[in-house]
Amino acid sequence: MKRSSAKRQMGLCMLWLCSSGLLLEQAPLAAQPPAGVRSPLLPGPLPTPRPGKAAAPVDFTGYWVSPVMEDWRWRMVTPLKGDFASVPITAEAYRVGQAWDPAKDEASGLQCKSYGAPAIMRVPGRLHITWLDDNTLKIETDAGKQTRFFHFDGQAPADEPPTWQGYSAANWERPVRGEGDPRNDFPPIFSNRTGTRGKSLEVATTHLRAGYLRKNGVPYSENTTLEEFYDYHKAPNNDEWFTVTTVVHDPKYLNVPFITSTDFKKQTGATGWNPTPCTAR
C-alpha cells in the first residue's frame, strides 16, 4: 500500500512536471533538436520548413511610404557637417566624420554611401516590396534606386563581395517551441503559447561596404552587421503600417549598437513613387 501510494505520488509529480512544462521547457536552447527534428519526448517528425513565401504570416508586399515624424532634421535635409546627434559614435568616428567631403565622394562615384542597408530605411522615400521567387523578398527604394534581397534559404556564399546592401538572410520569427509543435495548440494540459506564434520578419545583413549612417558622413565600417525586425500592425483607422527596428553593430565607429525604428504606411498603389539617383549632398 505504501509503495503503491508512493508510486502514485511520483506519477502525479511527473505528470505535473510535464503538464506545467517544467521538464519540457527548461532544456537550454542548445540542447533542443534542430528544426525539422522531433524532440525525443514527442512522437513523429516535425513538418519540413516551408519556403519563405508560403510560410509568410504577414503580407509585406506592396508600396509603402515613410512619413517622417522622427529625426526630421537629420533625414529631410542634409545635416550640417559635424552633426552627430543621437548616434553613439566613437572618437574615431568623430574624427572621420569631421573630414566628410561630398565633392570628393562625387568625384569618386560614391554618391550612394548614405544609401547602404544600415541607413536606407531612414532615407525619406517609398518602398516597393515584392516576392522575387519563393524564397527571396525584394525591397526596392525610390530614393537612391536601391534594391535589397532578403534570402530565406541560406547563408551568404563564401565569395560574396561587399556591397551597399550586403547579403541579407531572413526568416519568419519562430515560436520558441518551433513551428508545428503540437504543444502550441494543446491547452490546458500544456501551457498555452499562442502569443509566441511568430508574426515578425527577422533579417541579418552582412557583407556590407563601408558607408554613412547619415548623409553628412557619419561613418560605418566594412565590419558592420545589421539586425532588423519587421512588425506589421493595423491602425485604429485601418491603415496598414509596419515598423522596422534596425540595430547596427559596428565595433569600429559605434560605442554601442545604434538602434532606430522606422514606420511605414501602406499605399493602395504606386502614387508618389519617384525613383531618383543617389546624391552626396
Next chain:
Amino acid sequence: MNAKTTISVLTLAASLSVPLLAQIDFTGEWAPAYHEDGPERLPGPELGDYMGIPINDNARQQADSYDADRISVVTEYQCRPHSSDYGMRGLGDLRVTREMNPATQELVAFHTYMPAWGSERTIWMDGHPHPGLYAPHTWQGFSTGVWDGNMLVVTTTHLKANYLRRNGVASSDKRTVTEYWTRHRNYLTVVEYVDDPVMLTEPLVRSQNWTLDPGQETHPALCEYVPEVPHESGAVPNHLPGTNPFLHEVANWYGIPYEATRGGAKTIYPEYKPTMSKPDNPPPAHCERFCVCSVLLDCNLHGGALGGALPPNPQK
C-alpha cells in the same frame, strides 16, 4: 488506477498546468536608446521646432505663444509630469512588471514605472472596460491591452492635456493613444499612434526603443516647487500672436527653411523634400549646437564630450 483516480489526476494536472496568457514577457528593467531625436528628448527641443509633427493651425498658434519661462514661473507647471504618451518618447528609463491572478495564473495587468516624476501606469489585460466619457482624466490615462500574436496592442484614453513636444506643441485631452509593443531578443520597440482631433490633422506616429538592462536601478522621483525667477502673482509668461522673437532661431542655427520648421502634414512626406525652399539665411558651415548627443552627459550645447574622448568642436 481506477477511472475516478484518473479523472482526479487529470483534473489536478489541468489545474496545476499554467495557461500562460501573458504571451510575451515584457517585464524587466529597460534602458532607453536615445538614437532618434536625441537633442529633443535629452536636453530638450529648440523653441519653434515643430518639425515632423502634423499639427493644425490652431496648435501652431498655441505653440507660438509658448514662453519657456512658464515652467519657472508657474508653480503648477514645475512638477507637472509627462503624460504617458510623451513619457514614452521623452525621458524613459522603464520598469515593467506584471500582475497575475494567483488563482487562475492569468495576466491581470502590466505595470510600468518611469522615474521621471515617478510615473506609474497600469495596462489592464483582463478585459476592463474604459471608463465613461466624463470620468476623470489623468497624466497616465486609462490603458487596456490585447494581444495580436506576439504584439501587445495598448489603447489609452482619459489623458490630461499635455504636450507632443515639450516646447509648447500641445496635446489635448481628447486624444486617444494606441501603442504596439514588440520584443525581439533584448530589444523592446513601442510604436505610438497619437490620434488628437484637436491638435493634429493626421495621427502622429513615432516609435522608440529600449534594451533590457537587468542592472538598472531607478531612483525615487523628487521634485520641489521653487520660485526660480521674480514674477507677479498669477503671471503666465507668453507671447502674443506675432510677437515671439525666438521662432526663427532653430531655422537659422541648423540651416533649415523657416517654413519647414513650422510642421504640418505636408512637411512629413518625402515629396515635400524637393519642394523645400532654400534656408532664409546661409546655413552655418559646421554644426554648433548639440552636435554629439546620444546620452545626457554628452549633450553639451557647444561641441561633443563623449566622456572627454572627443576633441573640441573645430569651429569653437
